[in-house]
Amino acid sequence: MRSPFHLVEVSPWPIFCSVSAVCVVVGFVDWISGNSFCLMICSIGLLVLVLFQWWRDVIRESDQGWHTSFVAKNIRLGMVLFIMSEIMFFLGFFLGFFSSSLVAGIEGGAVWPPVGIVSLNPFSVPLLNTSVLLGSGVSVTWAHHALVAGNRNEVLWGLYFTVFLGLYFTVLQVFEYFECSFTIADGVYGSLFYVMTGFHGVHVIIGNVMLMVCLWRCFNFEFSSERHLGLEVSVWYWHFVDVVWIFLFLCVYWWGG
Structure with a gap:
């Protein structure tokens, strides 16, 4: 048996x-x-x-x-546990950020951002990045629901838009780094800023690659309304990336700036 x-x-x-x-x-x-x-x-x-x-x-x-129904169930559970571990990963950075910002050290002038740091305007490129990533969350949800409904053309368009917006977000993030007046070596602010946004950027790149693979598989008729586990877990991961960025924008760019 x-x-x-x-x-x-x-x-x-x-x-x-x-x-x-x-x-x-x-x-x-x-x-x-x-x-x-x-x-x-x-x-x-x-x-x-x-x-x-x-x-x-x-x-x-x-x-x-x-990938039987038993295996698929365990893969979904594994993805949930993986995302939870990623949440704990970023939570450690946020705790370090609030620990440093709420009780600013005297070496930085006892203020936050530290003396000499010119923070980025949160309502310029960071706000544009937020709208881009939230828009990608809408388009990937559209693609998922279209696949469940059996509408392949809408799935392809939804994934096209999501991949494009993900790439656009990455390009904007790189240009933002070039425009920054501080580096990762500029105290605790520079270290936390670049590590938190940089790790998030890596997650965006990985999520975008996952969606590219799903787009290729959908283009080759490898998904159906009943069997689309790869796209399903990729959508979960992309929504996780969206939520983390919202907290980064609110805490690091807006409040922390």
């Missing part, structure tokens, strides 16, 4: 993904510190390549019939 559960084979992708993710972080810090961004770009390319290979294997398992 066949078991409803799937025992995955040995895979090299988890360790490769971890190493490439660490390299992305190191490259980002190196770039923000005023050095070349070559390491960051190469690391992002390596991370995308590893994720492509990993998702390719998962899609093959699905096509071979291994």
